[in-house]
Amino acid sequence: MSVDEITTRLRQLIPRKRILTDEDECRLYDCDGLTLHRGVTPGVLLLENENEVVEVVKVFSASGVPFVARGAGTGLSGGAVPLEGAWVLDVHRMRRIIEMNPLARTAVIEPGVINLDLDKAASVHGLRFAPDPSSQRACTVGGNIAENSGGPHCFLHGMTTRHILSVRTVLSDGTVLDLDRDDGGIDWRGAFIGSEGTFGITVRATVRLIPRPQCVRTFLISYRSLEASCEAVASIIARGLRPAALEILDRATIQAVEAS
Template sequence: MLNVAVRQAFERALDPADVISDPVRCRAYECDGLTGYRVIPDLVLLPRDATQVAAAVRVCAEHGVPFVARGAGTGLSGGAVPVADGVVISLARLKRVLSVDPVDRRAVVEPGVTNLEITAAAAPHGLYYAPDPSSQQVCTIGGNVAENSGGAHCLKYGFTTNHVLSCQVVLPDGSVVTLGSDTGEQAGPDLRGVFLGSEGTLGITTSITVRLLRTPESVRTLLADFPSIAAAGDVVSGIVAAGIVPAAVEMMDTLAIEAAEKAVHAGYTLGVPAALVVELDGPAEECDVQFEQVKEICDRHGCTRLHIAGSPEERAAIWRGRKAAFAAVGRISPDYFVQDGVVPRTRLAEVLDRIAGMGADAGLRVANVFHAGDGNLHPLVLYSAAVGETERAEQLSGKIAELCVELGGSLSGEHGIGTDKACSMPKMFSEDDLEVMRRVRSAFDPNGICNPGKVLPTPRLCGERPGKYRPHPLEESGVIERL
């Protein structure tokens, strides 16, 4: 529990009305989209601008108060779970689009602006913001920066890091710096690249300069059904082998399709083992030629139904089904864990077969919806907490993430490590790798107050505190030595 003096310091830095201490109100901030991890913070701070964010962080630094930055709370790895004796710094009020430059094709926005609002601001100029997480209507750019989010179109256009030129950042000591530049280039180490995807452990971004792209001349979208996951996976490999780089290739299995159809009635075929959403964009002539190639590849691999979007409304309906899938799973299961891992495209069928077997062994269903083009899986482990399945579901979810590493992939594609997968990090990284990460983190945050307990498996030993290495008293006295 923070003492009165500290609370008063926060009230001076902000405004008393913007410092929430009521436990009932604080409970609204106890978790992010991964609701299995919950901690009620001591205080929630609601700064109104970048100056107040910096002032709040300076109070944290002065008094050693741990803090967690929070955007819309849509994260799925427990990255925004609070610290019990710490504060949450909410960026929800920093939601201005500061400028849109159609000549240099960039925009400057505050972290509370939603992903889709950036495109809305750029659209009158014939521009858009390419990264598009499924939650783009509600997730904020600050959270996208923290997690290096991707989305359905990351196969062709890349992730957040490929579209952020610079960030204004409040460091854990309260100082303010700019990482990157208007061109995305910066002399010396790529600190912008270090900060992107650091999951809120290196500081808080208060404004972001993003790259905007010209709206494509043509967009062609199809929805194709297949008799098996393997056949759909072969189509993905065939498209890439043909030298075609689609804007998006998404796959859904039977359970995911069932959930999406119950929620939004997008016109997907119930009962099919797999469906692919393939989208091409670019110059009209190139799109037309490649679209015919994609249709031929689908037919060659046993496509049972091919639906081509004939209008913007039909295209929107196809994407509405795909992007509703996560939330729609609530229609077929009272509870579920959303996992996020990556495997090589060539091992998609293998990993999905292994996941099905693991689910059967655990007595749980697993729905699959994912970015097939880059092998970024999003298995949804379905369970019922009411009948005591939570622990089994959590264990299965963790095993799926570690399976991705076993098959040559990674623990996360875009949702981050957060609290959920920190203990699995040694499955992917050596102790030397992890030590380098700790040192980088300590260079930014030597006192370990910025989103502590996330990403890295800490404490390394029972009772050891995260952050910069601190000699044990016995080591200082010469009784023992560090190996």
């Protein structure tokens, strides 16, 4: 099916202004944060709700046209690269925090919610969203789910999969499926998280929130060698201590920062 034929069908589902087929506009979506790998997409759809995702996926499934989901495009694994002429389904406009439940320490969100925005919304209630990748100010929670993101604090709190209670996903044929960690049997929720969108597109998720720490202490320690610093980390862990985060900067990195 040609681009014009696909576009005509899509215009029956979403407004024309949210269907991008201009070559220059589409070029902005040819890669994610890993710019070494690029693809070429014939079109980009700016989707705003679950129903749009479902209906658009059904069109692509019926016509045999490839597609790939995209959030903020901050990933470094190439998961959002439109290979083989795939259309891009951009869900970053689906950014509602549908429900915040401080008592249950949970939130129900759409995939386009920015990680840091969720954390700030939770902070009002003395809570936080633990996964904190370096792109926290820009990355989406849907992207965190797709990549099973971590961050400095994953040493103590674990990766994203530990903080997702359930996921609503749209499969490649448009079927909507709710994946819950308490389903029993095979952990489909766990299998979905980190699959980079290959199993489906997240359209809603229930996330676990944790209490914010009452106080924070930060230590900066200098070592004569990288080996010595690694030995220190091993010693800390061996003693049963659980720092919230541990980060290291080698000499080359420090010199680069100082020179910038």
